[in-house]
Amino acid sequence: MVDTAPKPVVLLVEDDRQLAAMLAGLLTEEGYRVDVARDGQTGLHHGLSGRHDVLILDRGLPVMDGVDLLTKLRGRGVVAPALILTARGSLADRVEGLDAGAEDYLVKPFEIPELLARLRSLLRRHQDRADILQIGRLRLDRRTRTVVDDSGSGAEVELSERECALLSVLAASPGQVFTRTQLLKTVFDSADTSGTVDTYVHYLRRKLGRDIVRTVHGTGYRVGGR
Missing domain, CATH: 3.40.50.2300 (Response regulator)
Known part of the structure; x- marks a missing residue:
């Protein structure tokens, strides 16, 4: 295994x-x-x-x-x-x-x-x-790669390894804007491109809602903050 x-x-x-x-x-x-x-x-x-x-x-x-x-x-x-x-x-x-x-x-x-x-x-x-990161009403467990909605529904969503790694980096520094280049170096392989970051942001939004990762136009992405 x-x-x-x-x-x-x-x-x-x-x-x-x-x-x-x-x-x-x-x-x-x-x-x-x-x-x-x-x-x-x-x-x-x-x-x-x-x-x-x-x-x-x-x-x-x-x-x-x-x-x-x-x-x-x-x-x-x-x-x-x-x-x-x-x-x-x-x-x-x-x-x-x-x-x-x-x-x-x-x-x-x-x-x-x-x-x-x-x-x-x-x-x-x-x-x-x-291993536990709180993102508003959502709780990310990095050990199990699952996100639980604490607002009452108790819904649990399973993430892939890369989805979890990307969300972990963003959620660990709420409000901080990460460029695609920073996220590529931190989460992805050297052969990946900035389009890979966009693709996995899309996957996270599809699973967890569009507001989970916010776009900072011309710069990159962030979780939380104003």
Whole structure:
């Protein structure tokens, strides 16, 4: 039986190119999808997409410190669990990182098996919350790829893997407008075109109603917002 469960998406913000490449390769081999940023500002841009299941943030980053980056992400509603990597392991440093919203803190140098175990633990603890997304009266369960109408009808609609992935990305950041290019990179394969995005938006509207995904003319699509 083929495992169709979506791969967890990791945002890795690390300015050491060699370490970043090593970790990205390792995480990919472990079944993660990995976005890499090498400074805090780029990490903020990626992090605000809302597509990540877990964050790995270096403490000493160019442009913006890792703790400042996490503070900004938390302030913008990003709830993905965060693990801070740092060479600074004093009690004060750990407390500052945890107070900024990190769930875990790992001091360099670290052992790879411990890093992987900590990531699995973070994902387990946050999985239930991450798997359920509310879209107005509709509740999306990403584990079962089903949408339930909470308004009283109790109707349940099953989504395909791609329909679920597309709706998940949009619903995780309500009000945010995603371009077709962003959605192609996030949800679809490199061989797909912008027409594929439009096709799956049509499928979602046909199953869930025309208002489920809103068109922002000249830009792209969004869920929720005004």
